[in-house]
Amino acid sequence: MRIAYSCAGEGFGHAGRMVALYDDLKQYHEVLLYIPETVSAFVASRLPRAAVRSIPCFTFIKNKNRVEYIRTVFYSLRQALHFFPAIKRLSRQLVKDRIQAVLSDFDPYLPWAARLVGIPVIQMNHPGIIRRYLTLDPRTWVAALVAFMMEGPWDWRLHVSFFGGDIGPVLRKALLAKPVRNEAFLAVNLKIESRKDILPLLDAIPGLTYRLYPAPGADFDEGLRNCTAVITNGGHQTLSEALVLGKPVLAIPQRGQAEQELNARMLQQSGRGLMVYDVRELGKVLPRFLASLEQLRRPAVIPVGFRFKDSRQELINRLNAILAAYDVPVTATASRSEAIKVAV
Structure with missing residues (x-):
């Protein structure tokens, strides 16, 4: 088609x-x-x-x-x-x-x-x-x-969602093409307007190593694969990518963005990360996050309704089934919607 x-x-x-x-x-x-x-x-x-x-x-x-x-x-x-x-x-x-x-x-x-x-x-x-x-x-x-x-x-x-969705997370092939490692640095993915409040707190922690994204010449895919954990906002795609790669996440959702707050809340509920509602709380939550990385990386259970595997092929199969049903002539006894349900 x-x-x-x-x-x-x-x-x-x-x-x-x-x-x-x-x-x-x-x-x-x-x-x-x-x-x-x-x-x-x-x-x-x-x-x-x-x-x-x-x-x-x-x-x-x-x-x-x-x-x-x-x-x-x-x-x-x-x-x-x-x-x-x-x-x-x-x-x-x-x-x-x-x-x-x-x-x-x-x-x-x-x-x-x-x-x-x-x-x-x-x-x-x-x-x-x-x-x-x-x-x-x-x-x-x-x-x-x-x-x-x-x-x-x-x-x-x-x-498409790592929680409560019809399909789980969808990742790019390039992100999954190379081995996942732990090179003991934080991948910090923040908008410019967020950095002035957050970076000084990171700089104040002795011995903490982090790499900032986006930045000139910085490859965020490489950072995700090789970091020990991720600090980012509440955007679903980045959270999903980190979760599928097994990286603990500290999410700082955009204020007033109800979807990002929901994503961050569900991240915390999943047992694979923490969230900060207000950046002023970051000074208290950040040490707890760093101390809990091993626990967050290997939680005891996967809550019902959560998915932490790449679902790209599943989504392609579903889309192809739906498209094939639309591409097939509809008989007098079966509506198009019925054909789609059968296909899917």
């Missing part, structure tokens, strides 16, 4: 999953990537031969390192004024490219464009899982609303 594959432009987790899946999908399908400018350089550097189209994207409104969900919702509503012309343009591009199915990772533009021209949509993402973990905290409900808007329409949906 000819597939259009789109992803969100916020962060690099969605684009990272695209990179992880692209070569496998190409074995079975013709794949065109529809990506926002914010991740185009990242994707092009890793998939230089991929056919690429540009799409708009919604973004989160932030104040320093904090996501402001209410402002994000209102900003998105204003941006929606330009939404219909954009999806009309994209629908014409889908027809021109002879696309038969759309695979979307948390991008609403291409799914709505596909709806206009009757192309089936498979939605595959992680953030939508927050709707399965709603609490009394109003931020989780706002985050669930944002997730609902970002998923757009779909005929089939798969949530």
Whole structure:
């Protein structure tokens, strides 16, 4: 089949999953990537031969390192004024490219464009899982609303997650291609705006060695494979990669980002890491984290609903089954949705 594959432009987790899946999908399908400018350089550097189209994207409104969900919702509503012309343009591009199915990772533009021209949509993402973990905290409900808007329409949906998902974590082949070692340094993966509060605490610990990412010339894949533990935010992809590689994680979720807080909370519940709600607590939690690395690396049990193995091939199999069902003529006695259920 000819597939259009789109992803969100916020962060690099969605684009990272695209990179992880692209070569496998190409074995079975013709794949065109529809990506926002914010991740185009990242994707092009890793998939230089991929056919690429540009799409708009919604973004989160932030104040320093904090996501402001209410402002994000209102900003998105204003941006929606330009939404219909954009999806009309994209629908014409889908027809021109002879696309038969759309695979979307948390991008609403291409799914709505596909709806206009009757192309089936498979939605595959992680953030939508927050709707399965709603609490009394109003931020989780706002985050669930944002997730609902970002998923757009779909005929089939798969949530990818190391906890409670339809599919477990998905890693890039390149990350798994070399041996995993413990070279006694921390891999510290932080946004620039977070570093001024965190790095002085690390520098104050005698004998502590860490490597900072992203940084010029630094290879984060190598750092993940060879570190003793990871300090990062609450982004799902990095947490998943660390967990699959057996690296304990100290997660410092972005303030106000309900999905990252959920990821970090579930990381701690898994027994493979700790979390810090407020960076001001880091001075107390960091020594406890460093003292608990062996215990976190080898927890006694795996809680129900958690997955710590690469599920890339499982996801490819599920996607191929769904796509094959859409590619098969529907009989008079079986609906397309019934055919998909049988295939999957």
